[in-house]
Amino acid sequence: MREVKSAKRTIELLEFLAARNNRPARLRELSEALGVPRSSLHALLRTLVQSRWVRTDPSGTLYGIGIRALLAGTSYLDTDPYLPMILPFLDELREQLDETFHFGRLDGTDVVYLATRESRQYLRPYSRVGRRLPAYTTALGKALLADRTEGELAEHLPQALAALTPHTLTGHDELRAELARTLERGYAIDEQENTLGVKCFAVPLRYNEPATDAISGSIPLARMTPQVEAAMVEALRLVGDKVSRLVNPMTSGSIWG
Secondary structure, eight states: OOOOHHHHHHHHHHHHHHHTTTOOEEHHHHHHHHTOOHHHHHHHHHHHHHTTSEEEOTTSOEEEEOHHHHHHHHHHHHHOSSHHHHHHHHHHHHHHHOSEEEEEEEETTEEEEEEEEOOTTOOOSSOOTTOEEEGGGSHHHHHHHTTSOHHHHGGGSOSSOOOSSTTOOOOHHHHHHHHHHHHHHTSEEEESSSSTTEEEEEEEETTSSSOOEEEEEEEEGGGOOHHHHHHHHHHHHHHHHHHHHHHGGGOSSOTTO
């Protein structure tokens, strides 16, 4: 099927801006990053600003993701068939352990965060909902990558595994060995691989085959003890089993095929 060049360019631009979080970009930076002539890109940006998919500063020289993107993302969450069933379990986990818990989905080479319940002991200055991270750097992602065959795994890993922290696994053989250990023990571990000072654990939710969604729990190293770790792993495993039993009778796989 032939690609529609203008549509692809628009998607690439929006995804680039969205990935920058709260860091606006100039026309020159966008042109160089996307390999698009400035004249063409300026016309596209002008159209997207008018439709509010992109916002600009008063000078008209800095660009960021617009409010229409939020509306589209909210619509996705509102219509997701699994999210309403998962949220009570995240609430239950937070009440039980008072740590931070996430619900995420594998999307290409990334994990997208669909829901978060923050610990009351500390609060992040931002929400992770909608954030994307390379799957190989997160417990959520590794729990889902471990479910893949070798052929399937290649579709979800970039050729180069960039380091987000000094602890990120950047060798393919090293990562595959860790995924094998993940599959054997039944849960994934992130040892400060995307956030320094935090250790995370995750289990896949097996209402699809292979699993596309997972839940994770994060613990600051300052509070980590063998007892805290054991309680986290046990709680995640129990909830993973509960969710799978709850959803599986209702579907024989993803409703989206």
